[in-house]
Amino acid sequence: MRSQYLVFLSCMLFSLCCTAMGAALTLQPTLADYKDGEKWVWKYKGVTKAGEVRADGKDTKKIISKNGELFMVTAPRTFPLSDIVKPVDSKTSRYNWPLQVGKKWTFEDHWESEDGTKGSTIQDAEVLSFKAETVDAGTFMAYTIQYKGKIINTRGYSANTEDIHVYAPELKTFIKLTQIQDDYLYIEELIEYSK
Template identity: 85%
Template sequence: MRSQFLVFMSLVLLSLCSTAMGSDVTQQPKLADYTDGEKWVWKYKGVTSSGEIRADGIDTKKIISKNGELFMVTAPRTFPLTDIVKPVDSKKARYNWPLQVGKKWTLEEHWESEDGTKGSTIQDAKVLSFKAETVEAGTFMAYTIQYKGKITNTRGYSANTEDIHVYAPELKMFIKLTQIQDDYVYVEELIEYSK
């Protein structure tokens, strides 16, 4: 009887440990995770090593409801939230769900800018940590994800890159972003969040 009790207690403890270890695993946000009126505001600045400011401003995203459907509003456009929460099947996406410390993958993005320039971003990604991170908007549990690689485009531009995304599951968004492209450093930080 005693040995059965010990086996039972061992299984209970193993189950509790597994649950605790799994608590640092984050799935892709779903439509039900967002609310009408939710809003994120970031400040951003991009500076070259010679001190030239190439970007400086504020960026905002907000969730609105139209006829019972949720939309995300950004500076350039408004689009259905269902587009954002579509399951990401690619193992080469910016966020390779589920997120978990130690996870590695290769990000591969092919894009076209508004002026018709085509380019590629290929970076090795790794989730470095999950811990409390403080930005101007507050302190949130967040993953720090490092991306290292190269960006190229059809105009002959090529640069080594290192990006650090600090992603807060509670907010379903990054709270800080640092991008380094050769001699250019761009930083975006969340300054306001509201529901």
């Protein structure tokens, strides 16, 4: 009996130490994690080193319910939330679930823009930390994930990239995004969240 108690106590201490060291895991959000009326608003700005502003504005996402089904509304479209929260099985996705400090993977995105240009983004990703982070919308526990690599497209564009995503599990999204592509800096920050 005493040996079972010691094993139990050891497991508990190990668990507490791992959690204190940032070893907690964050799973991919599910449909049950979202609520009708949730709303996120980000401000964004993209500027070249020469001072040319290429992006400046706000982005909003909101959860709505239609006939008992949840949808995510963005500026261009409305998506069934069930499509957005489908389990991600890919080991090269933007977020490699579960998230945990120290986790590393390669992010790959092969895409096509509205004008038909095809391209690829390939970056080495690493979860650097999990700590309280403050943005205009408030202070949240968040993972800082660094992505470093390259973006190329069929028009001959090629740039080194570094992205920093600050992802807050409580909000099920990033609260800050910083992207550097050679001479271009893009920053997006959450300015409002409501349930």
